[in-house]
Ligand code: SF4
């Protein structure tokens with residue numbers, strides 16, 4: 001991707017390889033897959049309409065107008081159009097570049113917006129230390145009783161509607177970060193003669209709100225013969241920045257992560273320290289796979305960025321690839337009816353669809369139920385539920401209708417944004433279900449087996465294989 005200032009082009013869409021803009025042949029086959037088109041039946045809110053506007057801007061036939069800007073922020077970035085498109089449209093690139101163009105043009109600019117963007121994108125989400133400080137403050141707010149007081153007192157009514165709606169979507173912050181859990185327990189459990197050496201991205205939201213899922217991921221990998229490392233210098237993957245028009249910060253974060261996971265070696269040595277870079281958040285993985293594209297013009301990083309993109313694996317994808325051990329116990333004393341909701345960025349952004357189902361199907365006591373429209377966006381889409389609450393809630397209600405129709409015990413999904421959104425939907429619709437990552441169900445099944453074995457006082461070796469049976 002080209003830098004418009006460097007190249008002297010008028011805008012970022014003009015800086016794109018023109019073949020990317022030309023791919024769309026206007027057939028309309030993507031329209032039934034596009035949630036914003038299906039809800040509005042408006043051409044400009046369809047992939048075809050949006051791409052036509054992008055091309056017109058690149059051709060100089062259209063200004064970067066406020067209408068275009070609002071349309072680009074109305075788009076979920078769910079990439080369902082990419083899966084549906086027979087012409088192989090690279091909508092992810094077009095989408096990121098268009099949002100960057102909107103920001104560069106300043107058509108949505110206001111002092112408040114500039115401040116929020118600077119604070120969130122450039123200050124908080126560029127530093128793990130600052131994210132962790134924010135998490136500590138939120139944890140105290142949630143656990144000290146202050147939150148219950150604020151909710152009960154009606155103080156929330158004094159807030160603007162946008163902030164009021166945000167409050168129920170704030171995830172529960174966990175006491176311990178991934179690193180703390182790793183230092184206290186998991187680094188001692190790495191196998192002595194590992195079959196694979198892998199590194200885990202702990203993420204930003206995932207690290208503060210779902211460190212238990214990260215711990216489950218590490219534990220499951222270790223029980224499947226992997227040494228797991230947690231690079232100290234890693235930062236947020238940058239997807240939040242790339243999807244919100246801040247490609248410069250996204251590139252900076254990609255460089256930091258490449259240095260942390262694939263450090264440059266002495267001349268002649270390859271930076272091949274790990275077999276795979278594991279991610280368990282669909283949105284992060286989808287972005288991380290494209291570090292090669294993001295840093296293609298960076299002479300210092302392009303080679304390692306390409307290596308990085310080759311090594312990125314979703315956790316379920318990797319488990320299937322290494323032929324993981326199916327557990328011998330169920331995660332619960334009752335049979336669990338599980339509905340699998342597909343994260344858009346896992347399915348459409350990474351092509352990972354079958355593998356999480358294979359992980360779930362391997363677990364005794366799990367009955368995988370068919371969720372209608374399993375791959376239809378739940379309306380989370382990064383921060384879409386904050387920026388476009390009306391459409392986001394429409395999509396959530398549609399999703400919850402399908403979930404209610406099959407009444408599962410567990411909704412399994414592989415992205416923290418979807419977990420937060422669907423948990424909100426469950427509360428809103430008064431349903432009785434919990435939301436879990438597939439890897440957490442697998443970890444719970446392994447753990448139950450470990451406890452069973454411990455009770456029977458069998459040898460430690462029988463934890464792994466007892467009488468030829470897998471754990
Ligand atoms: S990314 Fe999703 S919302 Fe946007 S055009 Fe494609 S299908 Fe529609």
Ligand code: SF4
Nearest residue numbers: 024025027028030085
């Ligand atoms: S994006 Fe693909 S499916 Fe949609 S109109 Fe263009 S070519 Fe057809």
